Amino acid sequence: MQEVLRIEGLAKTFTLHLQGGARIVALDGVSLSVAAGECVALAGPSGAGKSTLMRCVWGSYGAGAGRILLRHAGGEIDLARADARSLREIRRTAIGYVSQFLRVIPRVPALEIVAEPMIAAGMAAEEARERARALLLRLNLPEALHALPPATFSGGEQQRVNLARGFGPPRRLLLLDEPTASLDPANAEVVVGLIEEAKRAGVAILGIFHDQAVRDRVADRLFELHPVRERA
Amino acid sequence: MTPLLEAAGLQLRFGRITALEDVSLTLWPSEVVAIVGESGSGKSSLLRVLSGLQRPDAGRILYRGADGSLHDVPALSEATRRRLMRSEWGFVFQNPRDALRFSVSAGANVGERLMAAGWRHYGRIRQEVAQWLARVEIDPARIDDDPARFSGGMQQRLQIARSLITRPRLVFMDEPTGGLDVSVQARLLDLIRGLVADLGLAVLLVTHDIAAARLLAHRIMVMRGGRVVEEGLTDRVLDDPQHPYTQLLVSSVLAA
């Protein structure tokens, strides 16, 4: 299958200037690739750098060294070096990211939060809202909640809004950081279904799954990360 | 696509005080850039220089007008600058009193901008103004009221209606939520967020409120002592700050 993401020698160190310049080496030369239709699960103990790796791909963390190559627009773009404008464009068109927590936007209803990235990606507003509704219903979020801002939703409800938002627009690469963490088994099952569909559609998926059963079902491959200190 | 505003090497001194030191910035259409930093860091000076209110001691600022022509901002004639301010640029100041006239009605404050932009039909101006009052969540029935009797939040929303009614391409905002109660701030920020997205405005937003920057901005520039110490995608700057000063700024707000 065609490679979508190739990470070469990714390193990331945090320097905590307020802590006397303490340095935390989170990633130390990681290389990995994900193909279209493939799901690679990041594994390893807490603090191994799984979320950090994902955020480097998403661009909310800056890579310290290495390359993050994404197949894009007939060529390749190095996300480790892309400027803010290119990263925004990539996020609009190519990469989706489902983090563990929804960043609530005050007063914006759940349905609009889900439809927004689809509209930004070029879908007609009506079609986007229809797909948003269908996704939310599929994730068992009752219609009565769709028109409400998710600020007052439970953790699991917010997570489902977040998932619907992530799975809404067509993507080449999906980043899933513990997408089933606060879900009950029935909803986790829905997420498994969404992931399987995305894979069949050729989406490359990089995921972190603490739920072993979910991971075994969706992951084609495990990629083990080791805390850097232990390795040294 | 070409940038709307491009500035490079801006320098501004007041006696021995350095207000701006080698500041560069590029703003693209429909882009919201927040300029954050402590008071006295040069944020407002930068806004004044970029909008031609103040000449820099050195540096270049180019604005691309709606007709595609390039304007050298510090060299603008007063007439051109006034024309841009009437038509293509909008301003939202911290203090609504700096923009509103309290001797005339709320509606006149908003309608004035349309008249300056060439609207002549009284009925149509009034109708457009009423729509904009509703859009900024002011009851259109208050169109003839004196804005001096409005609350601070309402005055600020009136100022926003006044500056956006002509659909400027570029809006300069200086602490638009400063001086308001926290609950009022949240509503105002959200209103601004919605309008900016709906109208596809390019905005330069000066704020010391990190949460406001997180909510509104695509990009953040962090200023200190007249210099830009860090800039980038909003979530990159806030979640993975590099400069000691940015780390301090981010650590002093809880979960922005």
Ligand SMILES: Nc1ncnc2c1ncn2[C@@H]1O[C@H](COP(=O)(O)OP(=O)(O)OP(=O)(O)O)[C@@H](O)[C@H]1O
């Ligand atoms: N923004 C940050 N600033 C400083 N240190 C950070 C930051 N983000 C992560 N770290 C550090 O990087 C290391 C890796 O963290 P990360 O969150 O990537 O681990 P993880 O594998 O996702 O763990 P978990 O399974 O607990 O979620 C940790 O030591 C963490 O404290």
Ligand SMILES: [Mg+2]
């Ligand atoms: Mg993690």
